[in-house]
Amino acid sequence: MKLKSLSDKKIRQLLKRFAWIYVVCLSVPFISTLLTTKAQGQMLLMGIWPAASLFYFLAYRYLAKSFKYEINRHLAFSYNGGGTLAGALYSLAKVVLLAMAFMIFMSANNT
Numbered sequence: 001m002k003l004k005s006l007s008d009k010k011i012r013q014l015l016k017r018f019a020w021i022y023v024v025c026l027s028v029p030f031i032s033t034l035l036t037t038k039a040q041g042q043m044l045l046m047g048i049w050p051a052a053s054l055f056y057f058l059a060y061r062y063l064a065k066s067f068k069y070e071i072n073r074h075l076a077f078s079y080n081g082g083g084t085l086a087g088a089l090y091s092l093a094k095v096v097l098l099a100m101a102f103m104i105f106m107s108a109n110n111t
Contacts, residue, residue, distance in 0.1 A: 008072050011063055012086075015076075018059050019086040022093070025052035053096040060090045 006014075028048055033041025064076035081087010 006066070008067050008069055011067055012072075015060065015063055015084075015086040018056060018063070019084075019089050022052055022056040022089050025049075025056075049096055050100045053093040053100075056089065057093040057097060060086065060093070064090075 025048055029041050029045040032044050060076075064073060067073045067076065075082030076087060076090075078087070079091075081090050
């Protein structure tokens with residue numbers, strides 16, 4: 001599928017779909033904690049959140065860069081993502097990835 005041939009409306013729909021998939025991935029550890037033990041939920045949190053955040057971060061950047069109109073690209077990468085759920089979750093994904101990098105850095109300094 002070539003994304004350059006998609007209209008901006010279709011790209012926005014794909015971003016919204018990926019945003020909802022990302023929300024579901026972020027909620028899985030909490031649902032698991034309610035249904036099973038706290039330790040299993042924490043383990044899922046440390047595994048799913050960084051992996052889902054990395055996937056969403058890369059997918060959002062790839063899709064948002066393929067907008068045809070410059071104003072849509074600008075809004076997609078603005079401070080709060082143009083006020084959309086997808087843009088806000090992109091900011092959350094950046095924070096999660098930054099926290100993961102900080103934790104790796106701190107654990108490497110402690111060893």
